[in-house]
Amino acid sequence: MSSIFLQEISEFGARLRSALLAGVVAAVVPAASALAQSAIPTDVPKGTKLVVADQRQNLQVLFQASGQQKKLASDVTFADFRGGPAILEAFRGGALDLATVGDAPPIQAHAAGVKLPIVAARLSTKPQYQVALRPGLKITRLQELKGKRIAYAEGTAVQTFVLSALKKAGLSKKDVTLVPLRIVDFSDALRSGEVDVATLNEPPFSHYIKNNQAQGAGALPASELQGLPTYLGYLYASDAALKNPAKAAAIRDFITRWIQAVNWAQANRDQWIDAYFVKSQKLSAENGRLITESEGDFSFPLLSSLVGRQQQIIDLIHQAGELPKRLDAKEEFDFRFDQVIDAANR
Missing domain, CATH: 3.40.190.10 (Periplasmic binding protein-like II)
Structure with a gap:
């Protein structure tokens, strides 16, 4: 076969996967919002800035050690926080564009009427705590x-x-x-x-x-x-950032770089342990190895595959009397980013 013909087959396959993925997302979210229907911009203008909430400098060190910091298409500033409530308050004040959090903060934001769509997720094979x-x-x-x-x-x-x-x-x-x-x-x-x-x-x-x-x-x-839910962390974004074409494109790029950075850390554990646990967190290399083993292996599932699990979490919190009403998990995700996640994983 000619190289041109093979390229055409490859391009057709990519288009087919994209179309099938869009169909899956549409099936999961039949009543998608206008935001979810619009395409994610790809052009990141020079000078575009993102402020990203970090916890214990994990993201900052991860991006620097993996080399992804230099590849970011935008100017990213990492701001260190402790816990979801403080991050939510910063979002309320318009001080943040992105944040990595656990599975409950998006539910808290949803219940409070603060629109912070989930744009990516990181899943582990082991519990977080x-x-x-x-x-x-x-x-x-x-x-x-x-x-x-x-x-x-x-x-x-x-x-x-x-x-x-x-x-x-x-x-x-x-x-x-x-x-x-x-x-x-x-x-x-x-x-x-x-x-x-x-x-x-x-x-x-x-x-x-x-x-x-x-x-x-x-x-x-x-x-x-054993049997308790494994760690599920979310990356969620301010609604204002997602409606800004430049920032939305920067978020798209950030997700790709984040996935690549985590994959680097898993493939280069000794370097990651030295950069983060030893130099940043002042632990021994031995403790760093034990911690990385306890964290399990990370993957980046499609958002459409997490709706059922997030609904179970919502129901658990609601049954405990800690939500004023039962929420719909589908409303917490921006499913457009499934195509970004799929492409980064491949």
Whole structure:
């Protein structure tokens, strides 16, 4: 076959995949908004700027270490935050264009009437959190959470994880005391005995265990967390940014670079561990390896494949009495970006 004929076949296949993908998205969202119907711009004018919420400098170091920072088509500034509620407030104030968060913050924004469409997602093969115990507390099963004081942060992924853990244990909110705290205060609350239990992600979990093991700090066995939802993180954007052609194109480019950066980190674990866990987070290389192993492997699923899972999370929070009404998960996604995700994955 001639090279021209092969190229024509390849181009036809690409068009066919794009058409099929558009059909899937249309089937999932039959009543798509005008925004979801419009094409995503591709031209990023010189001088286009994005402000992206970061947490513990993870994105900033990831983009720098992977080399994707230099490839970004826009001028990206990373602003460090702690938790979804603070990020939501920054969005409300018009200070952010993009943010990576857990599965609950988009639901909080949805319930508050703040339009922050999800434009990409990162899924892991393992749960996001470990269940840390205050010094001196010895429990080994989820059922033993009954009667305990548990650190809680409504509107964050902690909310979803804690409610899921209680459900798995056959417990309800009435069986425990949920102590509302900022996520950044969880470790201190454990150390002081203000709470008995707190769900911690990495690297705070490793920091807590390392610094308080001599005092009797511990955690529930990882085996007790089997069956709980694996980590699901979202990238969501301000509605104003998506309606701005230059910023929408920059967001399209950012998603592609983000996926490539994460894939680089997974293919070059030692370099990633040294750049982030050792140099940025001041942990040992050994702890960095343990953390990356605990995080599992990441993938970037199509948004249309996540509607069912997000609806389950919404229903879980609603049944716990923490949503004024049942929400429709489809309204939280901008399905146009499925084509961007599909192309980046390929």
